[in-house]
Amino acid sequence: MKIAKLLLASAALAGFLGASQAVADTSGKKIALSNNYAGNSWRQAMLKSWEKVTSKAVADKIVAAADAFTTAENQATEQAAQIQNLILQGYDAIVINAASPTALNGAVKEACDAGIVVVSFDGIVTEPCAWRIAVDFKKMGSDQLDYLAQRLPEGGNVLEIRGLAGVSVDEEIHAGIVAGVSKHPQFKIVGSVNGDWAQTVAQKAVAGILPSLPEIAAVVTQGGDGYGAAEAFKAAGRPTPIIIMGNRHDELTWWKEQKDKNGYETMSVSIAPGVSTLAFWVAQQILDGQDVPKDLVVPFLRIDQDNLEAALAATEPGGVANKEYTLEEAKAVIAGK
Amino acid sequence: MSAFVPSPRLVRAALPALSLAALLVAIWFVQPRAISYFGFNLMLNLAMPIAFATIAQLCVITVNDLDLSIGAFVSFVACVGATWLNETPLLGAVVLLGAVAVYALIGALIHLRNLPSIVVTLGMSFFWLGCSVLLLPSPGGSVPAWLAALVKFRTPFVPFAILVSAALALIVHVGLMRSAWGAILRGAGGNPAAVARAGWSLLRTKVTMFALAGVFGVLSGLSLVGLTTSADANIAIRYTLLSIAGVILGGGEFVGGRVSPVGAVLGAMTLTLAGSLLSFLRISPDWQIGAQGAILIVVLALRALVNRLERRR
Structure with a gap:
């Protein structure tokens, strides 16, 4: 009786072990x-x-x-x-x-x-x-300032384009940017607009605030808004600052054109x-x-200067x-x- | 044989129940395991707040008005439920009572100034939404434990949501359709001149019905937030149209006075279950809204047919 029970128990144990090994x-x-x-x-x-x-x-x-x-x-x-x-x-x-x-x-x-x-x-x-x-949206914001600190060690004025007001993602990226600025105090945010993560909205918003701003060294963004910002600077006849891009096809295309024309350098980051x-x-x-x-x-x-071509080739137009x-x-x- | 043909009036009253039954058969056919205690619990527990909101809308439609703010109001109640009612219960209760009073005031305003209710309640929807956003700028909060425990209460044999809906339908039916007071309240919507000439105060009926709408709106918001356990300023915006559709689907009409509380609760359940059926059928979400509209049109077409039969007699 006892032996039978023991046998049964060990068989059950063996079965259990076998089951836990047969994963996947x-x-x-x-x-x-x-x-x-x-x-x-x-x-x-x-x-x-x-x-x-x-x-x-x-x-x-x-x-x-x-x-x-x-x-x-x-x-x-x-x-x-x-x-x-x-x-x-x-x-x-x-x-x-x-x-x-x-x-x-x-x-x-x-x-x-x-x-x-x-x-x-x-x-x-x-x-x-x-x-x-x-x-880690916060890091997505602070990384932008880290990149800028390495490109512009002496700092400068920064324009911030934010996303859709009231959405938690916008709050978090913004908090990351604020943290980045306090880490690199040579940068100063001189203006902030809501671009709603959309090219046309960002272009209109940047065009509206530009006349009131001093010289801008860099634009920090949240994605989807970089191309609109670039167009607004061009339309206002102002020199193009370092605009952080957001992996959208139109942004990467514009970056590639600038890179071929005058060696423009930036980086692009998104989810x-x-x-x-x-x-x-x-x-x-x-x-x-x-x-x-x-x-x-x-x-x-993240897309950098050297893997831009590969990333652009792999991205569908409009994607x-x-x-x-x-x-x-x-x-x-x-x-x- | 001809003795067996039911009267159109009966068909009309049975239509909401018949559409619900047809829907249940379809669900049983597609997903048999949904027709169980567990399944009904899941499918219908979100029908509870919708049923309350539908009855709130029914109160307003009874007096020949339309409430476009009920969705925003339910959201506001949910926000209060997830913040003040939990942290300082007394303040929460006072605010909810105050909200019902505001509803009564709106009823008085609409009557006294003879304003179109659609315009006033549309404006109020922004007011409630604004209050919700001020109270809860980003989604969150948590509900009092008793509220969450209450709405998730598991009754034996019959799911809690069905019991609550049945009790709601019965109470409102008795109060509005069977009592002397109910006849006056309905009359104030159907034929206000006659009711006024008989010496009843139209102001009082309107205030009563709007206050009742507020009470049911509060119940809707509290049951909703008890289920979700936390709130969002936009949580119930859809309820405005769902509640109107529920009333109409349940046999109500926009002319005032012609409503059916039992039908409205069944209508709310039909709308909730229609979503489940469409999801079980794996209909692409792009088509789901269209399919929900199609269900509404089919039921309303059937009713138009019954109405025509009624007139022919």
């Missing part, structure tokens, strides 16, 4: 993307990247399904209902780009309670049971829309039983420079490298 079997798992908005080039590129990487993962039998769902109106209540529907549809993991960092917490908690892995990225959620792939594919792999790794920290920081995509993640690259991010 997520072929029966289904992952859903819950997305709150699809109305700009960045989001379109994000969905395209998701489609490209996940359809290959499904074809390779890494996961059973990876469907994308987008709400029509960018409303938190609508997305909360969508997440509840996804729970009922039996998905094993839900990847979220959230309409609100807090208003989805109730639905996210319900998903967690139902045993579903929730990974949020870009627009993250604060519910503790979910994983977060956040962008790659392919971060959705990183979130996909993170969800897959969690389903796989890997130990993944709850808070991951995604590196932003944003992108990077799609492979499983190996995702593992490196998870490991904190």
Whole structure:
């Protein structure tokens, strides 16, 4: 009797050990993307990247399904209902780009309670049971000042173009820029406008403030607004300062033209829309039983003088420079490298 | 055989229930596991705030007005619920009572100055939105624990959301459709001249209905924020149109006085479940709004048909 019990226990143990070794079997798992908005080039590129990487993962039998769902109106209540529907549809993991960092917490908690892995990225959620792939927007701001300090050691006047007022991303990048200025006090922000991350809005806003400004040595931006700023300086007949770019195709094209003409130097920084594919792999790794920290920081995509041509060639007209993640690259991010 | 043909009046009253039943059958067909205690809990818990907002809208439509600020008002209540009501409960309660009083005042203003309610409430929607943004500039806050526990309460056998909706429909039905007071309130919308000539104060009925709308708006906001656990100034902007659609879908009409509380609650549930069905069917989000509109048009077309039958008799 005793021996039989012992045998049974050891068999069970062996089975358990065997199971824990046979990882990477997520072929029966289904992952859903819950997305709150699809109305700009960045989001379109994000969905395209998701489609490209996940359809290959499904074809390779890494996961059973990876469907994308987008709400029509960018409303938190609508997305909360969508997440509840996804729970009922039996998905094993839900990847979220959230309409609100807090208003989805109730639905996210319900998903967690139902045993579903929730990974949020870009627009993250604060519910503790979910994983977060956040962008270090603050560093994105302070890095711009670090770059300028290296290009212009004696400093100068800086014009700041901000994003959409009242959005947390704008607040964070701005805080990073303020921190950068206090670290490099030789720079002085002499003007600040809202460019709404859009070329035309930025051009109008910069053109409006330029006549009141002294000589500008550099323009710090948030992405999507660099080309508009360059056009405004040109129209006003003022010398072109160092304008930090934001990886958009029109910005990179303009930079390339200037570089060929007069050796213009700058840098470009933004978030790659392919971060959705990183979130996909993170969800897959969690389903796989890997130990993944709850808070991951995604590196932003930076383009410098020497890799400009390659980045421009890889970017579609009207699009944003992108990077799609492979499983190996995702593992490196998870490991904190 | 001909004795079995139901009267158009009955068909008309049954239409909201029939559309809901048809929707449930479709959901059962597409996603059988959704038709369960767990499934209904998930699909319908967000129907609870929408049902409250729909009844609030119904109160205003009863007196032949339209409230375009209900979505912003519900958002404001949600913001209060996630901030003041949690930190200083007394202040929170006072502010919510004050908000109901503001609603009553708007009713008085619309009546006394004979203003178009659409214009006044559209203006008020910006007022409420502004208050929400001042209170909660960026999304966040947290709700009192009792509120979150209350709305997530798990009743045995029948989900809490269904019980609340049924109780809501019943109470408003008895109050508005069966009581003597209800007849006067509806009459003030349907035929104000007659009600005034009979010696009733139109001002008082209008203030009553707007105050009731405020009360149901507060209930909507509190149940919503209890579910989401934190608020956002734009959290319920969609409720304005959803609530109007719910009232109309449930058999109400814009002429005042012709409303159906039971139908309105069923209408709110139909609209909520329609979203679930479309998502289960994997209809592209670009088409979902169109599909929701199509459901509305089909139900309204059916009703027009019933109305025509009614007239022929």
